Amino acid sequence: MDLSVLLRRFATADQADRLAGVAGPIRSCPKGDCLIREGDRISALSILVEGVAHAYRAMPGGVQQTLALFVPGDVMDAKGYICERSSVSIRAATPIRVAPIPRLRLDELIDTRPSMARWLLAVMASDSAVLEEWAVGMGRRSAYQKLGHLLCEISARMRGADLANDEVCAFPLTQADLADVLGLSVVHVNRMLQQLRGDGLIELRQGRLKVLDRRGLVGAADFDPGYLGARVGIQGSR
Amino acid sequence: MDLSVLLRRFATADQADRLAGVAGPIRSCPKGDCLIREGDRISALSILVEGVAHAYRAMPGGVQQTLALFVPGDVMDAKGYICERSSVSIRAATPIRVAPIPRLRLDELIDTRPSMARWLLAVMASDSAVLEEWAVGMGRRSAYQKLGHLLCEISARMRGADLANDEVCAFPLTQADLADVLGLSVVHVNRMLQQLRGDGLIELRQGRLKVLDRRGLVGAADFDPGYLGARVGIQGSR
DNA sequence: CGCAACATTGAACGGTATCAAGTATGGTGG
DNA sequence: CCACCATACTTGATACCGTTCAATGTTGCG
Numbered sequence: 001m002d003l004s005v006l007l008r009r010f011a012t013a014d015q016a017d018r019l020a021g022v023a024g025p026i027r028s029c030p031k032g033d034c035l036i037r038e039g040d041r042i043s044a045l046s047i048l049v050e051g052v053a054h055a056y057r058a059m060p061g062g063v064q065q066t067l068a069l070f071v072p073g074d075v076m077d078a079k080g081y082i083c084e085r086s087s088v089s090i091r092a093a094t095p096i097r098v099a100p101i102p103r104l105r106l107d108e109l110i111d112t113r114p115s116m117a118r119w120l121l122a123v124m125a126s127d128s129a130v131l132e133e134w135a136v137g138m139g140r141r142s143a144y145q146k147l148g149h150l151l152c153e154i155s156a157r158m159r160g161a162d163l164a165n166d167e168v169c170a171f172p173l174t175q176a177d178l179a180d181v182l183g184l185s186v187v188h189v190n191r192m193l194q195q196l197r198g199d200g201l202i203e204l205r206q207g208r209l210k211v212l213d214r215r216g217l218v219g220a221a222d223f224d225p226g227y228l229g230a231r232v233g234i235q236g237s238r
Numbered sequence: 239m240d241l242s243v244l245l246r247r248f249a250t251a252d253q254a255d256r257l258a259g260v261a262g263p264i265r266s267c268p269k270g271d272c273l274i275r276e277g278d279r280i281s282a283l284s285i286l287v288e289g290v291a292h293a294y295r296a297m298p299g300g301v302q303q304t305l306a307l308f309v310p311g312d313v314m315d316a317k318g319y320i321c322e323r324s325s326v327s328i329r330a331a332t333p334i335r336v337a338p339i340p341r342l343r344l345d346e347l348i349d350t351r352p353s354m355a356r357w358l359l360a361v362m363a364s365d366s367a368v369l370e371e372w373a374v375g376m377g378r379r380s381a382y383q384k385l386g387h388l389l390c391e392i393s394a395r396m397r398g399a400d401l402a403n404d405e406v407c408a409f410p411l412t413q414a415d416l417a418d419v420l421g422l423s424v425v426h427v428n429r430m431l432q433q434l435r436g437d438g439l440i441e442l443r444q445g446r447l448k449v450l451d452r453r454g455l456v457g458a459a460d461f462d463p464g465y466l467g468a469r470v471g472i473q474g475s476r
Numbered sequence: 477c478g479c480a481a482c483a484t485t486g487a488a489c490g491g492t493a494t495c496a497a498g499t500a501t502g503g504t505g506g
Numbered sequence: 507c508c509a510c511c512a513t514a515c516t517t518g519a520t521a522c523c524g525t526t527c528a529a530t531g532t533t534g535c536g
Contacts, residue, residue, distance in 0.1 A: 057374050060460060065377045067370055079370075082363040087370065087465060110355065114348060117355030124362040125320040131369050132305055132317075132325065136295050138376035139303045139421025143524070174482065183377025185525050190484060206533085222298060227325060381492070412514065423493050428516060444501090 003099050006049060006073040009160070010122045015115060022105035023047070029092045036077065036090040044100035046076040051096030052172050055088040056180060066181040067131065069093075069154065071161045075123045082124075094172045129227040138183055141222070146182045147192045148221030151202060155211055156225050171209035241287060241337050244311040247398070248360045253353060260343035261285070267330045274315060274328040282338035284314040289334030290410045293326040294418060304419040305369065307392065307411075309399045313361045320362075332410045367465040376421055379460070384420045385430045386459030389440060393449055394463050409447035 003023055007016035026049055029035060035046065038058065048070045055068040055077060067088055070076050076098070080086035109116045133153075137146050158169040175193065179186045196202050201217045203210040211217060241261055245254035264287055267273060273284065276296065286308045293306040293315060305326055308314050314336070318324035347354045371391075375384050396407040413431065417424045434440050439455045441448040449455060 057370075059374070059378050063378055065374045067373055079363045079366045082359050083367070087367065111352040114350075114352070114355065117348065117352065117359070120359060121320050121355070121362065124359065124366065125317045128317045128362065128366055128369065129321070129325065131366065131373055132295075135305055135369060135373045135376060136297070136303045138373060140297050140301055175484095176482080186482095187484085187526080188524055191524095194484085414514080424514095425494080425516090426492055429492095432516085 003047065003049060007047065009073050010126065011119050012115075015119055018109065018113075018116075019101060019106075019119075020099075022101055022109065024100045024102055026097050026099050028097050029095065031092055031095050033092045034089055035092065035098065036080065036086050036088070038087065038089050040080075040086050042077065042080045042084055042086050042103075044102045045078065045081045045106055046090075047099040047101065048072055048074050048076055049097040049099050051092060051094040053090055053092050053096055054177070054181070055090045057088055064180050065183060066177070067134075068127070069157075069181070071157050071163065073161050075127075078120065078123050078127055082120075093177065133227050143182070143184050143188055144192050144195060145221050146184070147178065147189065148196060148201070148217055149223050150178065150181060151196075151204075151209065151211070152218060152221050152223040152225070153228065155209060156228055160228065167211040167214065169209055171204060171207055241285065244287060245285065247311050248364065249357050250353075253357055256347065256351075256354070257339060257344075257357075258337075260339055260347065262338045262340055264335050264337050266335050267333065269330055269333050271330045272327055273330065273336065274318065274324050274326070276324060276327050278318075278324050280315065280318045280322055280324050280341075282340045283316065283319045283344055284328075285337040285339065286310055286312050286314055287335040287337050289330060289332040291328055291330050291334055292415070292419070293328045295326055302418050303421060304415070305372075306365070307395075307419070309395050309401065311399050313365075316358065316361050316365055320358075331415065371465050381420070381422050381426055382430050382433060383459050384422070385416065385427065386434060386439070386455055387461050388416065388419060389434075389442075389447065389449070390456060390459050390461040390463070391466065393447060394466055398466065405449040405452065407447055409442060409445055 002020070003026075004013075004016040004020035007019055011019060024044065035053070036042070050072050053070045053076060054066050055070070056064045056066045058064050070090075076090055077086055077088065080088070081103070106116075110120065130153075137149055141149065154171065154173075155164060155167075155169055158164040163169060173181075175189045176186050178184075179189045182189065184192075193204065196217075197204070199216070199220070201211070201213050201220065203212055217223070240258070241264075242251075242254040242258035245257055249257060262282065273291070274280070288310055291308045291314060292304050293308070294302045294304040296302050308328075314328055315324055315326065318326070319341070344354075348358065368391075375387055379387065392409065392411075393402060393405075393407055396402040401407060411419075413427045414424050416422075417427045420427065422430075431442065434455075435442070437454070437458070439449070439451050439458065441450055455461070
């Protein structure tokens, strides 16, 4: 898949070409590998080209809390890039391929082309929107709703990245991964998953998710897709 | 307090002057007033000049979940500005005064001065850092820790805004507010607060917070101030 | 085949919510 | 200055959601 095409979610074709033009060579990582660790200095903006990854924070007691999931086309850890230091670790949930855009090149683009700064702002805004939705969910939703909401989000983002046809998509997360994302125990994730199945909303096995009753799932999870993909504004004043 | 001085947390003196120069007239809001409602179009970037405000999302069932707290000098809802539409409501927790920077003026600044784009990126990054920390907390910390952590954060940010001398600061949030922030019930907030008092860590009454044992509080809450105030990088490549 | 990772199930415990009162506290009008 | 009211805070009893521990089943893979 062409990098420039992948980047069109937030960038215009012209911007995407320019970004792809300054990107470094694509790097492959086996499943389970850590690209970035908490505290690392960040010298490039990483674009996920293929596979699924997640950003997490290790907590005292060996537990960890996932803070973001990445699908192809996503910018990984834009905040880390801006702060020059990452506050999370990023691990490949499947084998992945990543395109780095070196700081030297990107900073120059940002300084010479206002539209590039707007692109990065849009990326940050989108990341924030997802995180905001997660924060709401962690605080006020039941385990059943959290799971339903997450499944909705993943399904929606997979379709956004052209990785789902119809209601079926690859689902590379284990129940332990889901537990990390949602701040629940593995055991309880399992039970809620079965409840979702029992309610005839989903089918999930062997790395494939099928949404049987989207209407029902969205309703049960209180999911509003608006916060995703909403092509962000800030188009420039001149 | 001069607007330009307030803005120096993320901006250089020169940038701050420029921003203050294009700001509109300061607007006052009584306590409890809503500046912005979910779904509103955003036509200016709002800087909090005085008082405390919070951003929240209304949930089905009349509950609400707070997503951000603002102290003087904070940019309120930068994400809403970028997306041109807000996903949260913002309410004055105390009487407040707000300086708006109109979109027309700010967009022009951003387009002509790369350093202004960097300023907004730094603001976004800082907001994300706080939200990230909240998301971690909601998922993996006990009610006791959540409360401790929030008190640490508020105290630290108040000091950052020069609103606290030593270990004492104004604390304008009610227990109900705290419950909204932390996703807990008011009753349980009350109990945990008493436990914190009983453990000799804090004193909190009538809108004043006093940290009696900072070491102990930080330890109990697993608080690492690094994510705050850390003057963000991205200083420009030229 | 045998191992390792993942998924499932049950029982007991504990943290938090919920419901229902009751107690300061501060502001307002008489 | 007092009676009154609204708001915030405190307290207890009970129920439920989710965790933990421990064990068993299942799947895929070298």
